[in-house]
Amino acid sequence: MSFIEINNLSKTYYSGEQKISAISDVNITIDRNDFVSVTGASGSGKSTLLSLLGGLNIPSSGNIIIDGINVFSLSSNQIAKLRREYIGFVFQSFYLINYLTVEENILLPLSITDYNSSQQKFKLDKILERVGLSDKKGRLVDELSGGEQQRVAIARAIINDPVIILADEPTGNLDSSTGNQILDLFEELNKDGKLVIVVTHDDNVKKRTSNVIVFRDGRVEQ
Template sequence: MPLIEVQHLSKSYASGDETVQALRGVEFSISQGEFITIMGRSGSGKSTLLSILGGMNRPTSGTVEVAGTDLYSLSSERLADFRSQRLGFVFQSFNLVGYLTALENVMLPLAICRTGSKEKRAAARDALSRVGLAGKEDRLPNQLSGGEQERVAIARAIVNRPDILFADEPTGNLDSKTSLEMMNLFRTLNGAGQTVVMVTHNPENCDYSDRSICLRDGQVVVEC
């Protein structure tokens, strides 16, 4: 069974008097342990697709199954629980809390977990170590470089050991050297068994993935 199964997926928005068709009959599957890049020009539907896969944007029609669960058949509360327990997210803007240390930022997803503070701190330290930030647990975001802030964001996304790590343009605000470091990190995480689904505008990032899903005008095409 595929880890992600998408069938007949469509999404439309009202824009004034017009209806914008962001996705049109999208279908594909992703297996456990794959590293997938989603490519396409601006406006092709990449970020819309990622938000739907991540349970954050209800489609107009079609289904998304993740680990055998039909996401949008769940109630809002159960869907939120599924996201927090099974999925991890990394965004271009990092979204770190400025007055919290790296360790405290990584611990945020664990707030709802029924484990003790000691266990949560240990899990956060382990996640920071996995992204190469051991020894920098007590630093605030403004004491870290852009690449280090991204690593904190990735550590926060994987601290719950999610089934899938979603990343939306994670190298978009980084210089070329730091972008290369981040892509190597995603590849390392994937090599350790983490399923990764990444939206990117950079064709060079596709070299790190197993395959690419290319979108054009809201549809899957053979070539971007």
């Protein structure tokens, strides 16, 4: 059994009279140590797949099994718990809170956990070192470059030590050299044992991943 199994997954959106098959009968297996890229034209279903994998969206049919857990057989509270324990999200447009500092942004996910402040500080310092932002801890994220902001977002995604990192166009707003630094970081995280799944249009990203999944009109092409 693979770590992630996506079985006959479909997602249909209804917008007014229109029926949109965003994902149609998709089957994918992903192993614990994979570094996966998901590519395909705009509108082919990549972000929909990622939102389903992260339990942010519910399929129309089919299922996703993560580490033996049938995600959509769970209650919404249980899905939220699974998400907190297993998954870190990174997006193209960072979604940081601009008026908070680097430190405050990274610690946000811990606000709903039981870690005390010295445990939080320990985790924070380790993560800041990991993403190369130890000297920027007290800065407002507004004052950082795009690449630095994305590293804050990655730090926030991994502060709970998730097994899976889901990233939707994480280098889309960055120039190519800054984007490459972000990829280096994902590669290191994958070597450290995280399963990384990156949605991307970027050929540089594809080249560096262990598996490439190509979407076309909601179906997997290869």
